[in-house]
Amino acid sequence: MHAARPNELYAWQAARLLARRELSAVELLRACLDRIAEREPHVLAFAHLASEAALAQASALDAGTWRGPLHGLPLGVKDLFDTAAMPTTYGSPVYAGHRPAADAAAVVLCREAGAVLAGKTVTTEFAYFQPGPTRNPRNLAHTPGGSSSGSAAAVADAMLPLALGTQTAASIIRPAAFCGVVGYKPSLGRVPRAGVKSLSETMDVVGGFGRCVRDVALLGAVLTGDQRLNDEAALAAPAAPRIGLCLTPDAPQMGADSQAAWAQALRVLAPAAARMADAPWPAALPGLVALQKAVMAHEMAHALSHERTQHSAALSERLRGLFDEGMAIDGQAHVAKLQATAAARGLANAWFDDFDLLLAPSTLGEAPAGIDATGDPLFSRGWSLLGLPCVHLPFARGSRGLPVGLQVVGRWGDDHRLMAAAQWCMARLAG
Amino acid sequence: MHAARPNELYAWQAARLLARRELSAVELLRACLDRIAEREPHVLAFAHLASEAALAQASALDAGTWRGPLHGLPLGVKDLFDTAAMPTTYGSPVYAGHRPAADAAAVVLCREAGAVLAGKTVTTEFAYFQPGPTRNPRNLAHTPGGSSSGSAAAVADAMLPLALGTQTAASIIRPAAFCGVVGYKPSLGRVPRAGVKSLSETMDVVGGFGRCVRDVALLGAVLTGDQRLNDEAALAAPAAPRIGLCLTPDAPQMGADSQAAWAQALRVLAPAAARMADAPWPAALPGLVALQKAVMAHEMAHALSHERTQHSAALSERLRGLFDEGMAIDGQAHVAKLQATAAARGLANAWFDDFDLLLAPSTLGEAPAGIDATGDPLFSRGWSLLGLPCVHLPFARGSRGLPVGLQVVGRWGDDHRLMAAAQWCMARLAG
Numbered sequence: 055m056h057a058a059r060p061n062e063l064y065a066w067q068a069a070r071l072l073a074r075r076e077l078s079a080v081e082l083l084r085a086c087l088d089r090i091a092e093r094e095p096h097v098l099a100f101a102h103l104a105s106e107a108a109l110a111q112a113s114a115l116d117a118g119t120w121r122g123p124l125h126g127l128p129l130g131v132k133d134l135f136d137t138a139a140m141p142t143t144y145g146s147p148v149y150a151g152h153r154p155a156a157d158a159a160a161v162v163l164c165r166e167a168g169a170v171l172a173g174k175t176v177t178t179e180f181a182y183f184q185p186g187p188t189r190n191p192r193n194l195a196h197t198p199g200g201s202s203s204g205s206a207a208a209v210a211d212a213m214l215p216l217a218l219g220t221q222t223a224a225s226i227i228r229p230a231a232f233c234g235v236v237g238y239k240p241s242l243g244r245v246p247r248a249g250v251k252s253l254s255e256t257m258d259v260v261g262g263f264g265r266c267v268r269d270v271a272l273l274g275a276v277l278t279g280d281q282r283l284n285d286e287a288a289l290a291a292p293a294a295p296r297i298g299l300c301l302t303p304d305a306p307q308m309g310a311d312s313q314a315a316w317a318q319a320l321r322v323l324a325p326a327a328a329r330m331a332d333a334p335w336p337a338a339l340p341g342l343v344a345l346q347k348a349v350m351a352h353e354m355a356h357a358l359s360h361e362r363t364q365h366s367a368a369l370s371e372r373l374r375g376l377f378d379e380g381m382a383i384d385g386q387a388h389v390a391k392l393q394a395t396a397a398a399r400g401l402a403n404a405w406f407d408d409f410d411l412l413l414a415p416s417t418l419g420e421a422p423a424g425i426d427a428t429g430d431p432l433f434s435r436g437w438s439l440l441g442l443p444c445v446h447l448p449f450a451r452g453s454r455g456l457p458v459g460l461q462v463v464g465r466w467g468d469d470h471r472l473m474a475a476a477q478w479c480m481a482r483l484a485g
Numbered sequence: 486m487h488a489a490r491p492n493e494l495y496a497w498q499a500a501r502l503l504a505r506r507e508l509s510a511v512e513l514l515r516a517c518l519d520r521i522a523e524r525e526p527h528v529l530a531f532a533h534l535a536s537e538a539a540l541a542q543a544s545a546l547d548a549g550t551w552r553g554p555l556h557g558l559p560l561g562v563k564d565l566f567d568t569a570a571m572p573t574t575y576g577s578p579v580y581a582g583h584r585p586a587a588d589a590a591a592v593v594l595c596r597e598a599g600a601v602l603a604g605k606t607v608t609t610e611f612a613y614f615q616p617g618p619t620r621n622p623r624n625l626a627h628t629p630g631g632s633s634s635g636s637a638a639a640v641a642d643a644m645l646p647l648a649l650g651t652q653t654a655a656s657i658i659r660p661a662a663f664c665g666v667v668g669y670k671p672s673l674g675r676v677p678r679a680g681v682k683s684l685s686e687t688m689d690v691v692g693g694f695g696r697c698v699r700d701v702a703l704l705g706a707v708l709t710g711d712q713r714l715n716d717e718a719a720l721a722a723p724a725a726p727r728i729g730l731c732l733t734p735d736a737p738q739m740g741a742d743s744q745a746a747w748a749q750a751l752r753v754l755a756p757a758a759a760r761m762a763d764a765p766w767p768a769a770l771p772g773l774v775a776l777q778k779a780v781m782a783h784e785m786a787h788a789l790s791h792e793r794t795q796h797s798a799a800l801s802e803r804l805r806g807l808f809d810e811g812m813a814i815d816g817q818a819h820v821a822k823l824q825a826t827a828a829a830r831g832l833a834n835a836w837f838d839d840f841d842l843l844l845a846p847s848t849l850g851e852a853p854a855g856i857d858a859t860g861d862p863l864f865s866r867g868w869s870l871l872g873l874p875c876v877h878l879p880f881a882r883g884s885r886g887l888p889v890g891l892q893v894v895g896r897w898g899d900d901h902r903l904m905a906a907a908q909w910c911m912a913r914l915a916g
Binding site for chain 1: 569580583585586587588589590593594597672674675677678679680683686687706709710711712713784787788789790791792794795815816817819820823824831898
């Protein structure tokens with residue numbers, strides 16, 4: 055019936071088959087569980103696998119009426135989201151065996167739309183830099199990136215069609231880039247964060263991963279409640295966008311592999327775009343990396359006050375270092391940084407008078423070797439601070455054969471336009 | 486040694502005596518507990534009283550070195566904040582006996598500054614409109630207001646010098662007004678919300694209550710980490726401010742008691758202010774009440790997705806009604822409302838080029854009779870949507886002898902200037 059094994063189907067394809075009852079939720083889940091059985095011992099993407107509960111949920115979906123756009127699709131949930139029926143550790147031994155009283159709002163939205171909760175995926179420690187055990191499925195000797203390490207790895211390795219992640223610095227875009235999947239970070243404030251461990255109120259965003267743009271569009275429409283994100287017509291025949299080229303002030307840090315992907319994108323997209331031109335960094339807009347780091351350090355040190363004061367010995371040195379940095383910034387200095395952030399957000403709007411999207415680097419290059427660090431978040435820090443929607447497009451290979459790509463960045467709130475433009479770009483880049 | 490009983494001291498006075506060891510933390514706590522024993526059977530301000538643990542904490546403080554600005558001050562914590570050592574119900578039977586794994590960040594900040602955690606104070610159901618059992622200590626037949634009902638009542642009744650609250654619509658300013666205490670709602674985003682039950686990410690703010698401006702300045706400096714809020718010199722001799730009079734588009738709803746307080750304030754403040762003039766509602770700024778209601782309904786319906794879908798039968802009709810309202814607003818409509826909110830916040834800044842503060846109504850009038858509703862949040866909805874810092878000033882009595890007052894509103898981030906200006910106003914109004 056299917057050329058591909060069910061676990062290899064795109065989420066949007068599987069969703070159609072499931073809606074027509076040409077594929078059962080149990081059948082799809084079993085294919086995913088088979089793949090997990092084969093690959094999980096090597097990739098270690100899961101903090102908790104809920105096979106039995108997921109099979110029961112899938113059976114119930116098969117026996118019932120169509121529940122919604124995610125009907126029957128197995129979903130991985132980053133272990134930074136509270137789940138009442140699965141342990142929730144936030145990637146820290148402090149919370150070993152923790153069982154929250156309630157599910158995170160985003161988890162409920164997905165389940166109400168028919169998603170099957172397959173398990174919790176590995177996050178770095180409180181979504182900061184201390185890695186979990188997950189390896190890059192494209193090359194097990196390399197990091198999958200972080201902090202949404204397990205979600206990106208599981209989707210990349212066809213263990214699951216979709217997974218939830220979060221981003222404060224680069225925690226969706228970077229693992230998407232390193233594992234070679236599409237990552238979607240929505241506009242700040244559009245997806246409820248209730249029940250997600252709070253790191254930085256100024257930047258935390260809930261988003262997710264899929265293996266194509268249509269898949270994150272499907273998931274994104276459920277998370278934001280905005281059906282325009284998954285507009286069939288717009289995604290099937292997106293209009294040619296006006297593309298602004300934004301290497302950011304950190305362009306000198308780009309490695310050869312990301313530079314090659316950049317050159318390839320320009321070559322392929324320029325002839326077809328409605329417009330393509332440099333989108334210069336506004337003169338009044340400061341470099342955002344130092345500002346993002348300081349805001350994140352102060353807010354994480356405060357949001358995690360309980361862990362900082364009660365469980366210091368159980369925290370990594372990296373995290374304790376961040377807390378020291380953050381506690382050295384007092385409230386007077388912090389509010390000035392929040393004011394600078396608000397001003398930067400105002401300035402960023404001007405880009406989108408001239409362009410439908412910005413094309414920008416996602417990472418310095420391929421996933422670094424080793425799993426003792428998750429790579430540099432440099433190229434996402436600024437967009438995270440600005441709160442703009444981003445989609446990572448995986449379309450190239452680096453010198454070691456690992457995935458490389460670029461991200462597209464949209465106007466705040468225009469996630470649906472960004473999604474269609476991302477689809478337009480990806481159709482050409484992957485062609 | 487003290488003219489007043491220790492529980493009747495202002496927090497800033499008690500803090501000085503505690504720092505000099507002229508008052509012990511145990512002595513102060515025992516006075517508070519005596520007052521609680523006398524009054525709590527009538528007022529019902531507490532969801533949980535932690536007498537034993539608080540006495541142990543006070544003893545330890547007395548035996549140790551000075552911990553910080555709140556050293557030895559008993560603090561009430563609204564039962565919307567997670568506390569690991571005390572049950573946390575969020576005002577709902579759904580969470581009867583719930584014990585969170587961690588303390589809310591704001592609670593840790595206060596404890597680290599030396600506060601003694603005296604107990605959890607009553608909140609309405611998930612901080613919305615369904616009241617708890619608390620009565621107004623000024624007249625037990627009247628509502629204390631909500632949602633921070635227990636915190637305002639406990640402070641007003643000299644059971645505690647300080648208490649924490651939160652505001653999404655009017656949940657600090659309204660109970661402060663009805664109980665006759667000073668309520669401080671900080672600028673949105675300055676105080677960490679981690680571990681506070683999320684209702685609306687666009688508006689939720691952590692703040693608190695005291696019996697004078699200096700007391701909320703003391704607490705506010707700890708919560709924001711900005712020492713300028715509690716600047717002794719500025720609070721002792723605040724400069725005369727430029728006062729903008731802002732009755733808001735809802736002025737026709739003001740009752741006679743609030744009108745009389747307004748007239749009194751103008752009469753008293755006008756001769757001494759650096760400037761006093763009408764601060765007209767900007768032409769481009771829409772009425773904010775309908776917008777605030779819609780944003781709150783959508784966000785609460787989503788943030789409380791677990792409760793909405795899993796515990797519907799245990800929720801009040803009022804809350805279920807709000808959820809129906811909120812779920813009828815889809816993500817496309819909601820993001821347009823968030824865009825309108827951002828635009829409104831931009832426009833509001835212009836007020837503060839001409840004025841140091843806005844003087845505005847807090848409530849329609851005195852606390853209504855009965856405890857089956859918590860009064861109308863009308864006059865705080867707009868300021869909550871704008872995210873501006875507000876301080877309620879209790880300085881008058883209404884026709885039934887219950888407290889009445891007004892609020893002062895500052896520029897976003899200028900909480901320290903607002904605090905000094907509030908002190909200037911209050912010194913004249915209470916004189």
